[in-house]
Amino acid sequence: MHNNNSNLLFIIPGFFFIEEYQKLLYYNDIPLGTIQLSSFLKERVKVITNIIDLRVEGEKEKELGVAKPKEDNFKKAFLKILEKNNIQDYKNIGINCYTSFQYFYTDLIAKILRKECPKVNIIVGGYHPTGVPEDFTYKNSPYDVIIRGEAEMVLLNLLNSNKLNKIEKKKQEPLILSSDILTDINSLPFPDYELYLKRYPLKDKFKFEIYNSRGCPYQCTFCSDNYAFRTYSFEKFQENFEKLTLIVEEYNKKNPKIGFADQSFNRLSFNERILDYLIENEYNKKFVFSCQSRIETVASNIKLIDKFKKSKMIVGYGFETANNLLLREMKKTNKAVKYLEDTQRILKEYKDGSEIYCRLNILVGFPGENQKTFNDTVKFIEKYAIHEDIQISPTFFTNYPNVFVYENMDVYEKKYGTEFLKEWWKLPSNPFKNAVPKRPSRNYSLKQMLFDYKEKYIGILKQFKRQSFAELVTWKRFFNKWYKEL
Known part of the structure; x- marks a missing residue:
């Protein structure tokens, strides 16, 4: 024994x-x-x-x-x-x-x-x-x-x-x-999927994911990724990917998707090689893929979007906001005009009726958010991003304890009048709600922001042709209920 x-x-x-x-x-x-x-x-x-x-x-x-x-x-x-x-x-x-x-x-x-x-x-x-x-x-x-x-x-x-x-x-x-020693990620064996799937084999909505890196080279002030950035070799990617495709085909026949779980799909030459590999080996005929990337990364090689489409790669772009002040506070960019122009160029590429769509991620309620900054983003979306093949994905800023914002709450309190719930995760109520600042700025309450959010975004979300009606109903019910609680 x-x-x-x-x-x-x-x-x-x-x-x-x-x-x-x-x-x-x-x-x-x-x-x-x-x-x-x-x-x-x-x-x-x-x-x-x-x-x-x-x-x-x-x-x-x-x-x-x-x-x-x-x-x-x-x-x-x-x-x-x-x-x-x-x-x-x-x-x-x-x-x-x-x-x-x-x-x-x-x-x-x-x-x-x-x-x-x-x-x-x-x-x-x-x-x-x-x-x-x-x-x-x-x-x-x-x-x-x-x-x-x-x-x-x-x-x-x-x-x-x-x-x-x-x-x-x-x-x-x-x-x-x-550990003082960083793990050599290229020496890691393939994840023990058998351990999990022999126990929980029957869910056909599992998200199957693969990593090509660990950590993130960027320093966004809302992100909690604090691992040193390292990358896999292409050979390691290929080895893991081929094993994962067999598992997805066996366990997820109804929904054969593979997500690239890296914080950002940002190594241009490496990622282009991956896209070529998916296309040349016709994995795009069996699977749909997804990843996260940055506006400036893709804008620097706009032709990459053609390969995203051919490989059936759905890209979630970390756009976050159209407001210059908040872009700087988030440490997304110091060149807001170019950033917004680049976003427009990218979005235009998805308005050709192709099979593959993109996702534009929006972050609402970051410290300093007010009615003007909120409306700046909504107006940008309405002007440039309303299309049946562009999915708008708005989420609220979450004040995780290991992000820059949480460690500097006093700065935001003085600068913008932001009100936070400290140690919100210890409260016996919905932590997803408690993690959102109670007041993003002096003249903008959470209740007003919730009202603006549910009223403005419901119409925007409906424009996406693949939007699940059931999920939209759940979204609307949740935010209406939250608004009434305040």
Whole structure:
């Protein structure tokens, strides 16, 4: 029998206080970082891994997926899941608190684990522990190890050094660990999709994604990506891509899409080589692809759009706003006039009735937003971006704890009169709403902005010919309800 001292059970937390609109955004992605960890560890150390995704389990077990949990009922349902997965076989539990929206859920399951399984090592990692490790080090904390940043080398060293077997459960503070060595991403094995899909094989809306880089070379003030930027070789991309296509064909026949999950599809020569590869090997006849890119990147080689279309690559452009002041505050560009001209050039290329559309991402409510800046963006969209093949994707600025804005809230408070909810993720209500500034600027309240948002964007969203009616109804219901709550 395998020694369970190095066995590792990964847990993906769900979301409390969530509404149907957020489920559309957060419930269809495969936890790629976690299954990458699994394959990395299996290749280098004798370990058995397993995974529980409480987002999916919550769809089957009501008490795990309720918006407002009753702790006793939740505990019973959670323990039932643990028993089904032979919790006694695992000495180590790894919780992926990927986003601050999952903090409440993460903390509850960690406390239950500590009480009911006192001998296990509870390890937590993800963006939130990386940005705010002190949220996990309070008195009588249930956590044994907090991982900041990339987890591969930290977990490998823990398992190899036998440190996990020597952790003293009565200690006052968890260990906070990070790696001084950056992971060589070209040496990473293919993610352990089998681990996840043998457990959750029946969802045909999963987003299958592939990375060509890790981190981001840009410094946008609203973004929480804080990993050092590194890139994969083309050979590594090709190897991973070919394996992924086989998985998508098997598990996602109804919706054969592959997303390039990089923060930005911005290496021109490398990415053009990828597009040529997709076209020449006729992957565009089997799959639809998607990626994120920057306005200035594509504008510098506008002919790239022809290859986007031929390869069936749907590009989400990080436009964000048409206002000069906010573009500077976001650190998107210091050349607003050229930026807007470049955006117009790009959008024009999608108005030819081709099969492939593009997406224009808009960020609403960034500190300093007022009625004028809001209207600047809406007017730009109405003039240049209203088309059945251009999808407008507006979202609200989220004040994540590890972004530039959160670390400089006092500056925005003085400069614009912005009002924030500090430590919003600890409040027992919808964190998606709490993360949005209560007042983006002195003379522009959240309620007024919500009114403008739902009134202006509903008509814009309807113009996109592929817009799902059901999703539009969910969108409208959510924002109308939120407005009435204020």
